[in-house]
Amino acid sequence: MIPFLRYLAIAVLLLFLESCSNETNTTQDTPATLLVHNATIWPGQNLPPATALLVAADGTIQAIGTDTAEWSDDLAPNTTRIDAKQAFLMPGFIEGHGHFSGLGSSLRNLNFLRSRSWDEIVAMVAERAEETPTGDWITGRGWHQEKWDRPHDHSVGGYPIHDELSAMTQEHPVVLRHASGHALFANQKAMDLAGVSRETPNPRGGRILRDPVGDPTGVFEERAMDLITDAYQNFVQTMTPEARKDEWLAGIRAVQEECLRNGITSFQDAGTKFQEVEWYKELDAADSLRLNLWVMLRHSYDEMNANMQGLPHYGDRFECSAIKSELDGALGSYGAWLLEPYFDNPGFTGQNTTEVATVDSIAQLALSHDMQLCVHAIGDRANRETLDLMAKYVTPADDRRWRIEHAQHIDPADIPRFAELGVIAAMQGIHCTSDALFAETRLGTERARTGAYPWRSLLDAGAVVTNGTDAPVEDVNPIESYYASVTRARADGKAVFFPEQAMTREEALHSYTAAAAYSAFQEDVRGTLVPGLAADFVLLSNDLRSCTDAEVLETEVLATYVGGKREYMLE
Numbered sequence: 069m070i071p072f073l074r075y076l077a078i079a080v081l082l083l084f085l086e087s088c089s090n091e092t093n094t095t096q097d098t099p100a101t102l103l104v105h106n107a108t109i110w111p112g113q114n115l116p117p118a119t120a121l122l123v124a125a126d127g128t129i130q131a132i133g134t135d136t137a138e139w140s141d142d143l144a145p146n147t148t149r150i151d152a153k154q155a156f157l158m159p160g161f162i163e164g165h166g167h168f169s170g171l172g173s174s175l176r177n178l179n180f181l182r183s184r185s186w187d188e189i190v191a192m193v194a195e196r197a198e199e200t201p202t203g204d205w206i207t208g209r210g211w212h213q214e215k216w217d218r219p220h221d222h223s224v225g226g227y228p229i230h231d232e233l234s235a236m237t238q239e240h241p242v243v244l245r246h247a248s249g250h251a252l253f254a255n256q257k258a259m260d261l262a263g264v265s266r267e268t269p270n271p272r273g274g275r276i277l278r279d280p281v282g283d284p285t286g287v288f289e290e291r292a293m294d295l296i297t298d299a300y301q302n303f304v305q306t307m308t309p310e311a312r313k314d315e316w317l318a319g320i321r322a323v324q325e326e327c328l329r330n331g332i333t334s335f336q337d338a339g340t341k342f343q344e345v346e347w348y349k350e351l352d353a354a355d356s357l358r359l360n361l362w363v364m365l366r367h368s369y370d371e372m373n374a375n376m377q378g379l380p381h382y383g384d385r386f387e388c389s390a391i392k393s394e395l396d397g398a399l400g401s402y403g404a405w406l407l408e409p410y411f412d413n414p415g416f417t418g419q420n421t422t423e424v425a426t427v428d429s430i431a432q433l434a435l436s437h438d439m440q441l442c443v444h445a446i447g448d449r450a451n452r453e454t455l456d457l458m459a460k461y462v463t464p465a466d467d468r469r470w471r472i473e474h475a476q477h478i479d480p481a482d483i484p485r486f487a488e489l490g491v492i493a494a495m496q497g498i499h500c501t502s503d504a505l506f507a508e509t510r511l512g513t514e515r516a517r518t519g520a521y522p523w524r525s526l527l528d529a530g531a532v533v534t535n536g537t538d539a540p541v542e543d544v545n546p547i548e549s550y551y552a553s554v555t556r557a558r559a560d561g562k563a564v565f566f567p568e569q570a571m572t573r574e575e576a577l578h579s580y581t582a583a584a585a586y587s588a589f590q591e592d593v594r595g596t597l598v599p600g601l602a603a604d605f606v607l608l609s610n611d612l613r614s615c616t617d618a619e620v621l622e623t624e625v626l627a628t629y630v631g632g633k634r635e636y637m638l639e
């Protein structure tokens with residue numbers, strides 16, 4: 069049978085079988101609500117394979133195994149029975165580092181992740197301008213000049229110049245975030261509102277790109293982005309609080325749907341504001357969260373230090389028990405803080421975006437509130453500084469599970485320190501293959517080979533490695549990041565990045581499930597399929613342990629269950 073029809077058949081069967089139930093079984097005081105049988109189950113690393121699982125009324129796994137006959141006493145007439153038709157069933161994916169509300173709003177804004185040229189982007193913005201009230205901002209994100217089919221002919225420093233875009237959007241300020249999140253593009257109207265001119269100096273830790281006569285080109289890197297985003301925030305402040313919350317809620321509804329469609333049952337957010345913590349608490353109390361959300365609080369030290377009452381917060385599906393900070397920017401935009409200069413930018417070692425002393429204060433704040441510390445570090449200098457800082461406060465015996473977010477480029481001497489300190493490497497498989505087009509150019513071959521996205525070396529040294537996409541920096545689809553993790557190859561076939569650093573299939577599944585749960589102190593609640601844990605699982609069209617590499621990419625999510633409830637099914 070051709071694959072599509074097979075998926076369709078499974079989907080139809082799921083729908084049909086879920087509406088039927090067997091009337092012949094005995095009743096129990098607490099009968100199971102759901103039986104899934106005839107599945108190919110991977111419950112987690114080093115756990116025995118199974119073919120069936122039983123979900124209890126409270127949404128946890130009641131039993132898992134191969135012999136459903138012995139469960140007859142646990143079934144009731146109203147127990148839903150699903151014949152999985154041997155589909156692959158595994159714990160739901162845990163997005164280990166993404167931006168939940170950011171992905172929500174990006175789903176509502178212009179998305180350039182798949183744009184092939186600057187002209188295409190300008191056309192999309194111009195079209196949006198026609199339907200946007202005069203004076204309102206137009207926002208978008210996901211553009212990346214290295215991913216276009218050809219460089220733009222009117223460019224400075226590899227980036228386009230704003231004139232063309234500005235001419236077509238004179239009535240609207242426009243801000244378009246770079247895919248990395250570490251640069252943005254502004255049109256003339258946005259720069260006017262931000263008060264940016266030829267005279268504006270570069271702020272600390274940031275850069276305003278300029279043409280040969282010194283005029284801003286529209287590109288703002290790292291901390292210089294604040295000039296434009298502050299102006300945008302001024303506009304947001306003119307919205308009523310209700311309108312702002314409605315917009316946020318619309319994004320949250322969209323991101324939940326997007327995650328569930330992709331088999332994601334838990335999401336670890338890398339930067340939540342106090343206001344959002346309150347709103348998430350409300351959603352959780354109203355049972356309106358359709359998946360589990362674990363967030364890192366992110367504010368300046370002063371803002372946090374004065375406002376920590378009620379934190380950490382442990383709710384039903386919402387938890388805020390970590391603090392986010394960052395030491396550098398991204399590799400693509402020369403923001404990664406390196407020990408030695410960039411190979412393609414001699415004399416430049418990147419950006420230290422937050423002073424080490426400030427991150428140290430935030431570390432002490434995390435310690436005093438018994439919260440995890442999560443530090444963004446991409447370059448080898450940033451990773452070393454973070455490890456040095458964490459070594460002051462954690463030992464493996466403390467079991468604090470502090471995390472380095474991205475841990476992208478690590479000096480080989482520092483790789484063993486993750487396991488030695490019990491520091492988690494919160495990595496993203498897809499970043500490796502996305503960056504494969506320029507990482508070797510930035511770092512040179514030797515540094516790229518020995519220390520860039522070195523998850524094989526980290527795992528061999530005993531470190532805990534998690535997975536994710538940094539969405540909306542990348543598409544939130546875990547299948548693509550899984551593929552990158554096990555092949556180090558781009559889906560478009562344009563590059564393979566040092567494949568000797570690939571994970572095994574089981575390691576990659578583990579990184580996307582139990583390792584992520586462990587990295588949030590949730591391994592006793594979710595991440596594997598064993599009795600007592602949440603019945604968060606997905607049914608997939610291929611067995612990700614044994615299908616071919618090409619089949620990995622074709623894998624479809626057939627159904628997503630959170631707490632035993634079906635939240636998505638392939639139509």
Ligand SMILES: [Zn+2]
Pocket residue numbers: 165166167338538
């Ligand atoms: Zn991020």
